[in-house]
Amino acid sequence: MSDTKKAAVLGSPIAHSLSPVLHRAAYEALGLRNWTYGRFEVDEASLPGFCAGLGPEWRGLSLTMPLKRAVMPLLDEVSDVAASVEAVNTVVFTDDGRRLGDNTDIPGMIAALRERGVRQVERASVLGAGATASSALAALSRICTGEVTAYVRSAARADEMRGWGERLGVTVRTAAWEDAAAAFEAPLTVATTPAGTTDALAAAVPDRPGTLFDVLYEPWPTALAAAWAARGGAVVGGLDLLVHQAVLQVEQMTGRSPAPLAAMRTAGEAALAAR
Template identity: 80%
Template structure:
């Protein structure tokens, strides 16, 4: 009989999280009958007590907002990838009691693009300047040979994105959000904005655009993604990112060599269709 192993996603709010659907689908496909994966509503104030209370049955944690930075002081070490953006979305709890933090959003984004045949681009554009935008820049540092233009709403956000560019080794140029339609000339556009923020841009999509990666997944498609597809451009959505980063989390937490991508994606699609 296998020993019980636990994992969970923490955040606030957390009720919307698809992580339990994805991880449980992986456990079922892998025959990990003794593994469980839950969700817990935890804010920054409650995080230290939650982590301290974990016993030896716990294998790992997934972290969403607002905990990706708050978890760092509670860990024994973090990966270079996580350190590069000061954000941890994965904690692996080892048998000797150590807590190791990692970031699977960045390699997950790269893996999702690679799956669609996008491995290298000469330039790119990022819409928005929040936490997801910094992860996008870290991913683009590995696949973009030239400049990345970030379209933002304020001078403070522009300065922040240029700072991330210097830190990550990316040639970041900034432009005003009023000119965001100009982003569509880039071979790769990554939209990191909240729901509704890019709806007005849908009418500006050109014929035969490059690739769009819109990190939203519900409701889907966004007006921008729908318009992009209608004009013949390849589109990736938030579910692509969510599944690929979860695949890496399952591998880190369970030690399996290859998590079941297809089963996890299918479970995610069915859950969204039922929402």
């Protein structure tokens, strides 16, 4: 019987994912030569069948869109953190066959900010109102002592963000996207929008900005991140988030701690530079 241990990232589309690069770099640094990490194109309809076909050699799954909510009914247990935002990005298979769901995006955000010296802020802004924005609110619930202002495009999105705030214990005020330049008055701005969405805001970055957390990693830097850095502001990027959440995944799946953060980041940077 083979002693190979398997893990993989699932999603649709999935070809762009850096997760295999990060996890394989971790396995190499940890000397886990019998571990493999794959990438599979899986959508919501095919997820139950894929999971049903996994054998005892499987130790974990990383999940990206659109599977973070769809996987929850297939699990035996979901962590409080994942349940709080109704999103699982990590599944760990135990020796007795149980499937445990967690969310490492939220602690990954906190760890990425802490690495840049941001441990607590009195207020913050969030650009956008999608799934990543709810994870951002969950992270801010742990480090922001005051109000969070969410800049959104519709009344429906505004209602959603206020609802997430109530659920997560965060005071959320909503404002129109047209006023998003005002977001930069806060000591921390979290941009959770798709590529290109914030480009027009680059010219509005103030002379002495606080910290920007832009969750994108490709293309990088975004126009907003470049303008922010040029004005002397601290910038936390999507690769920082990706690496920190992957560190936690590796530790949960392999049982080895600490995961090799530096080696994983170096591998991710090299992979992005080669694209």
